[in-house]
Every structure is written in C-alpha cells, then in structure tokens.
Amino acid sequence: MKDEPLSPGHKECEIFLEVLEKTTPEERATYLDHACGDDRSLRSSIETLLQNHKDDDFLEVPAYKRNAAFEQPGDYIGDYKLVAQIGEGGWSIVYKAEQEQRLHRFVALKIVQIGMNTPEVIARFDVERQALALMEHPNIARVFDAGSTEAGRPYFVMELVSGVSITRFCDEQKCSIKTRLELFVPICEAIQHAHQKGIIHRDIKPGNILVTFIGGKPVPKVIDFGVAKAMQPLTNKPVVTAEGQFIGTPAYMSPEQAGLKGRGVDARSDIYHWGRCFMN
C-alpha cells in the first residue's frame, strides 16, 4: 500500500522493525549505527521503542471485551479467597477477601486490572516491604503483602477498613469544624509517623483516607501506603520525572511533583497533598 511517506514516524517504524529481526546485540548495534548515522534523536527513539517492546497482552483484547477472565467471588488469589467486590477505581478492583492460611482474617485485596509491567510494580513494592512492616500506627491501614495473579496482574493485600472517604464522611455527617480538625490531626500524625520511617505516600487524597468507626468513634485511616508508590506509572495522568516515571492525582499534586522535578519529591510532598485535601 502507499504509506504516508511524510509521516515522521515512518522511518523510526521501519528501522525499529528491522532491528527486531537482528538476533544479537552486536548485530543490532551495527545496524543502528548504520541506519541512524548521526541522528541522535532518531537513535534514542528507536532505543526507547525497543525498551517498550514486550510480548504481553497489552492492547490485545479489545476495549469492550474485558472481564471474562477476571476474578469472581469464591476464586482464590494466592492464599486469599475472594468474598465480595467492595470497590472499584480507575485501574483496580478491591475485594474483601478471606485469608485462610497462617492467620484467619479478612483483608482488602486490591487487584490492578491492567497487566502492564507487573514485575516492575512488584519490585517497587518489594523495595519498601521492610519499611512498611515497621510502620505501625492506628491511623494507617497496614499493607500485608503483594503478588501477581495467574494472569500476571499485580495485587496488594491490606488491612480491611470499612468506611467512606473523609470528604464524603464530613459532608454526609455535616461535621463541625471541630470534628473535622479532630479527624485532621491524627492524619498529620500518621503521615509524620510514616515519614519518620522513611515512607512517602505520594498520593494522599480524600479517596485514600477512609473514616471508620472504632468503639463508636470515627477514626480516619490512610490507606494505600506503599501501594500508590508501587503503582505509580499506572494511576492517573503520567508525569515524567528525572528519575523515571511517576504519577499522582493532579489536583492534589505538590508543586515540585507537578514541576517535573522528581528529585524534589520528599516528605514535604505528602504534607502539601494533605494540606490540599484539608482545604476541601
């Protein structure tokens, strides 16, 4: 067919496909030297394409044909038996699940719906696993475990918190300023506790702070510590950083995150996020 000879991607497409035919790294390098010459930007485009060339199910299933292979209540994910779906986010489904091995308890199990870069997500979680285990605070929901399903999607096992988001709680209960502050302060303490352990949430937002009742009193709990960070390239609008990819919820993003300077993201970002939430 007559392809658009002027489309800027035409050349990179041809070279990229040609490189894939070469089997050894040496052959690839020689070919790239020859094909790209001095065009550095072309060369780096091709190299990025090669990094993004993976043999998985990305885009292979049409946008309207999902779910068929998804988990149902009663299915087992690792040691956990799914009881019921309790939530759904853009990228993930959360189930109430029953742990039967070792400890018998109910947990929240969050399964990421898209199978992109599962090893990367798990690896990022593993980096924090030790620190997460040291985190113990009544206003932080514990994260117990992470793994991948048979279909290769990552999942996270967390303390089950039955509650609604903090903003919804305040609206529904028509909370006074005093009550709001009483909910606000423990969250500050929880975030500080995590920061002292070296853990940054990176996606503090109302949906990640649930209010539950313990002994008749409303108790706020931050969920997804360690999870949001591990899942970053999947959630919401991607933003590039100097150190790689990361993502947050733009409305609650701190200036140094939005400013594309990955280096500047530290404990202060979470404080900013929380400040933004509080203003709501």
Place this chain on the structure above:
Amino acid sequence: MGDVTRILKGLRAEDDPHAAEELASLVYEELRRIAACKMASEAAGHTLQPTALVHEAWLRLFPAGKARRFHSSKHFFCAAAEAMRRFLVDHARRKRAAIRGGNLQRVDGVDSPLFEIAHPAPPEEVLAVNEALKALAIRHPSAAELVNLRYFVGMDMSHAAEALDMSKRSAERLWVYARARLRQEIGNPTKN
C-alpha cells in the same frame, strides 16, 4: 446511497475538505440506526458486538458494486473505527465520572450511548490509550488507524489488514510498532 459515492469522490480528489467529516457522520448515523434496530429486536441483556455492527454498516452503505471502488473500504473502516473510538471513550469518561463522583454525572457533549457495553476495559486504560493515540496519529497515521480497528472495533489482524488495504504481514509488523510506541507514550507522554 448517492451520498456515499459523492463523498468518496470528494475524498479521493481531495478537493472537498469536508468529505472526511461528512463520511464520519454518515457512518456514525448508520451505526446508530443499526444498533437501535438490533436493540429493539433482541432480547434484553443481549449485547452487540462492534465488529458485527461495523460489518453490517459496511454492507448497507456499500452494496457490492460501484460504491466499492475508490479504495472505499479504507475510508469507510477508518470512519467507522473513529466512531467506535469516540463512543468507547465517552463511555469510559462517564464511567470514570461515576467512580469519582459516587454517582452518575453528566459529561458534556456526550450523546446517548450507541449500545450497552457489557465488559468494558477499565476507563483509565481506555482514556490513556486514547490520549496516546493522538500522538501516534500524528507520528504514524496508519499505525493509529490499525489500533482503532483492533482495539476499538475488535477486528482480528486479517480483517484489519484487509480494511486498511495492506497485507496481513504488514499489519502484523505495524502492530508491533504501534504497541511499543503506545506503551512508551502512556508511560512518558509527549508534551504538547
């Protein structure tokens, strides 16, 4: 049907800037008409397949014969895929708004749905792919057309290749490129 022939002539001669737009709305209306017709005659709970819907629109708008000249298949299928993409993206936006807002919210500029989708992909995925496709469409239009046909219409590789008037082998190669490019684009979007 006279319309189709006229629009395609305009597209071919490239002397009618509105031809592509006209074809898109014509195809969309036809898809909507067929979908409404099917939904009325089928039992509740029946879900339509975009692939079948598009195929039927093709047969109706382009009866075998003169209208099939002028590379009409490519023009038609790209327009149909575009209609399907818009529909699925609007659906994803509504779904995301419902997730965020707790209940259904109006999303501006959204028509009533073509048909019910029983098993949609997560809205964030559809929207991310859609965004990335915009960049791909500038970089490599045929690659973006192929993704529309495969991902939004659900065509298999042979049919998509036929619709785009290329060999299956070419389509398979283009698909490899499109996937790598879109994965890259979703991870690190091009700044506009």
